[in-house]
Amino acid sequence: MIDYARDDDGVVTLTMDDPTQSANTMNAAYVTAMTAAVDRLYAERDQVTGVIVTSAKKTFFAGGDLPTMARATADDAPALFELLSTIKRDFRRLETYGRPVVAAINGAALGGGLEVALACHYRIALDTPGTRLGFPEVTLGLLPGAGGVTRTVRMLGLTPALTTWLLTGRRLRPSDAVTNGLLDAVASTPAELVALAREWIVANPEATQPWDRPGYRMPGGTPASRSTAAQLPAFPATLRQQLKGAALPAPEKILATAVEGAQVDFETAQIIETRNLITLLTGRIAKNMIGALFFDLRAVNGGLARPNVEVTEPARRVAVLGAGMMGAGIAQACARAGFDVVVKDVTPELAARAAGPGITTTADVTDLAGCDVVIEAVFEDPAVKRDVFAEVLPVVAPDALLASNTSTLPITGLAEGTDRPADFLGMHFFSPVARMPLLELVAGARTSDATVARAFDLGRRLGKTPIVVNDGRGFFTSRVIGKFLDEAIGMLTEGVPAPSIEHAALQAGYPTGPLALADEVSLTLVQRIRVQFEAADSGFVRLPAHALVDAMVDDHDRPGRGAGRGFYAYGEGKRSGLWEGLAAMSTTAGRAVPLDDLKDRFLFAEALDARRCLAEGVLRTAEDGNVGSILGIGYPAWTGGVLRFADQHADFDGRARELADRYGARFEPA
Structure with a gap:
């Protein structure tokens, strides 16, 4: 040694x-x-x-x-x-x-x-x-x-x-x-x-060491x-x-x-x-954190969920479709990793938003010739996404990897808009791309193992931690974080004071309060995603939280931070405090809710849905769920991840039933 x-x-x-x-x-x-x-x-x-x-x-x-x-x-x-x-x-x-x-x-x-x-x-x-x-x-x-x-x-x-x-x-x-x-x-x-x-x-x-010398004094x-x-x-x-x-x-x-x-x-x-x-x-917490951030992370990065397929031709030239914030971030990440990057948008001026070292910007589709990776990052509309793929497919390499950076739209449906569904998958990057380490790879019903393997290797070259999940509306991360937001907004309808909601989440270990997070995401996007879920699922259950979001967006014109008004008020781009009108948004008389209940409602809402994701096959491995929840959606790291939290809890099912009795059947354990 x-x-x-x-x-x-x-x-x-x-x-x-x-x-x-x-x-x-x-x-x-x-x-x-x-x-x-x-x-x-x-x-x-x-x-x-x-x-x-x-x-x-x-x-x-x-x-x-x-x-x-x-x-x-x-x-x-x-x-x-x-x-x-x-x-x-x-x-x-x-x-x-x-x-x-x-x-x-x-x-x-x-x-x-x-x-x-x-x-x-x-x-x-x-x-x-x-x-x-x-x-x-x-x-x-x-x-x-x-x-x-x-x-x-x-x-x-x-x-x-x-x-x-x-x-x-x-x-x-x-x-x-x-x-x-x-x-x-x-x-x-x-x-x-x-x-x-x-x-x-x-x-x-x-x-000698300073502290072993005569007359040593500790600095300060x-x-x-x-x-x-x-x-x-x-x-x-x-x-x-x-x-x-x-x-x-x-x-x-x-x-x-x-x-x-x-x-x-x-x-x-x-x-x-x-x-x-x-x-x-x-103690328990160190074991949780070591389990997730050492063992699970090492397994995920090592390819636990990567199909055992040899990739003989690594990617060289990446086409990014859309030069908005996400498209520009993805392009910069690819350029930093040494790829030749071409960013296309509808006009040269729009494309130029993504300009940077190693990046070519264009509005001419012929400039994408030879690209062996296509990453689409346009507006979250299936028709728009299908149109941009239809435009570029005749130009890019015939075996190019095709990826959509959607956060919620089912990949199987988007792939049907191409004649190469086996080469198509979701590559869900997180914002801001430069800082967020997670990459959620989403395999559609016809996505080949070779495509998943190619995307996984691409993600690792970008320095990301790629988790692999199967298709489903919202996939894993967006679906589970939706439970967090629904629970918080539902608390508002119950008359729980907004500061109590935010503080409960922070004290539970979340990095951001859920109302602040909803503003960052934008209430308009939260509303649109819910409408998409509702249209696709005949059994969709409307919650009081959904009506409150509709009221915020449609009645009060408070769509989120981007507009300078949401659950919070903003001044010069910074949060200046919770909107004073929130107290009037409650649909029931306020009641005192114990702090521990508030914290557990957040933790359990996400853990229960993560269990369903694993049971339904949306999650392929528990390790992907644990790592994805911490790195991607801010689940508290002390828990060791969303599924480890459930597994190591002294009486998870019993506590879930207790929450179900008090707050609704959504907490009933499967």
């Missing part, structure tokens, strides 16, 4: 290289190997002038052993404490070795990898496109528990450590990591990386200092504001670990950090 090599100058290079994995992790093999390496360093100290810690992998160190972490229970707490104590003991022995120790970071150093580097006296990173440094633990419901919190706070001070590194989950490029204090230098080549490390060792034979002061003490009350208030009231244990534990650890000596701070990490590791 760790190769130990001492040269003629007495410099020992510890090269981490796990033979069983493509990346180094903090597994049992690492722990044993690091202990042995440090033992040998101490045994040979008289012959050692310095130490370089590096990696033989493409990355430096990938972090903790998540498969082991995910299995941890309360019964494992003593063993976990011993394991973490061993890791920290070896780090402490390394940084107090009495010889300069340099981390030569040749790739990504995230989580545990950054903690390895922090136990060294000096850190140099190779400036490659994939090199990132950071603590992503908070995004998995954990905290950096191998000294990450303790050392970062002592190196930078409480405020920078928390706001830049520990609470954000940010992954910084080397230059940004230097600016923000955890990296000392950047190398442009592997040879320079080693040379800089050796130069620093020669120049700093008596290197400890909580006992007057300036920091004055700021302390704002820390939890700011965190609560950032979390929008959601009760998430990992950020809270990180804050507690940092502040409490800053008030005690280094070793005691390490113990506080260990205990708080074990509390998170053995």
Whole structure:
């Protein structure tokens, strides 16, 4: 696991290289190997002038052993404490070795990898496109528990450590990591990386960590200092504001670990950090988040739902039909991924809206000749979509992949407008395309496996996470998020105050309140989608929420944020507060609804429909549902995804029946 090599100058290079994995992790093999390496360093100290810690992998160190972490229970707490104590003991022995120790970071150093580097006296990173440094633990419901919190706070001070590194989950490029204090230098080549490390060792034979030097003072002061003490009350208030009231244990534990650890000596701070990490590791929320954002995400990106079909001719030239916001975003994503992109609209002026590096814009269909991918992103009208495909099909490559960026219209019906339904599928991008990582691939009744495989590979080349679902109105994401919006708007008709609705969703962990989200989507679009659903389904059940949306759009002319008026009022493009007329929109006398009921109505409405999607075959895999719900429609990450929430709930069906008794049969579990 760790190769130990001492040269003629007495410099020992510890090269981490796990033979069983493509990346180094903090597994049992690492722990044993690091202990042995440090033992040998101490045994040979008289012959050692310095130490370089590096990696033989493409990355430096990938972090903790998540498969082991995910299995941890309360019964494992003593063993976990011993394991973490061993890791920290070896780090402490390394940084107090009495010889300069340099981390030569040749790739990504995230989580545990950054903690390895922090136990060294000096850190140099190779400036490659994939090199990132950071603590992503908070995004998995954990905290950096191998000294990450303790050392970062002592190196930078409480405020920078928390706001830049520990609470954000940010992954910084080397230059940004230097600016923000955890990296000392950047190398442009592997040879320079080693040379800089050796130069620093020669120049700093008596290197120590800042906190081990006489007279050390924590940057910004400890909580006992007057300036920091004055700021302390704002820390939890700011965190609560950032979390929008959601009760998430990992950020809270990180804050507690940092502040409490800053008030005690280094070793005691390490113990506080260990205990708080074990509390998170053995809890339910971390398991949910690791399950979705590590295991499920890895499975989805690895092609769990991708048909086992070899694609011999990868896509090269992409035609995007429509230069609106979505079309322009898709074109830019394709251009950034290295595709030759042509954007067509009805006039040169409209097409020019999508202009950018690597993008040709046109109103002439003949400019699409040879395109082997067509992505349509025009108005959500089946007739319009069929017309644009009919125009371009005679021009593009005869075997071109044909995709519609519709969010709700059934793909099977759209494909009937072409003579190549086997090559046709839905590619539902999410707005804004540049930021949203999800891509929903929708297979119609006649879409071939080869087409799905080609689209999946295209999505991965775009840097997206592609989930694969089967056809059905609204597919998976739009259908399920519709339940979220219907439930919120239905609460308005019941007389639940609008601020209570928004706050309940935020406290449940949703990133945006549902009324604000409806304004962003536009109430006009919400209305149009519902009308389409209603026209296609003879058994469609009208809800009070539907009548309220009709009243907002048709009677009160409040179609959403784009028009500057919806559930919210707007000034200069920004929300200025909830519309004062909402209170009069209730159709029944207001009643007090417990906060827990409000939160669960959101969570259960979506989870129940996701279960139906899986049972009906709209969802092909539960993993797609979990990942799609978090990355695509903002289902709270602490749940581990919409289907995991149902599976891990102590009494999901019982609670659903309770909600059904109080609020309606839509909550009856199948």
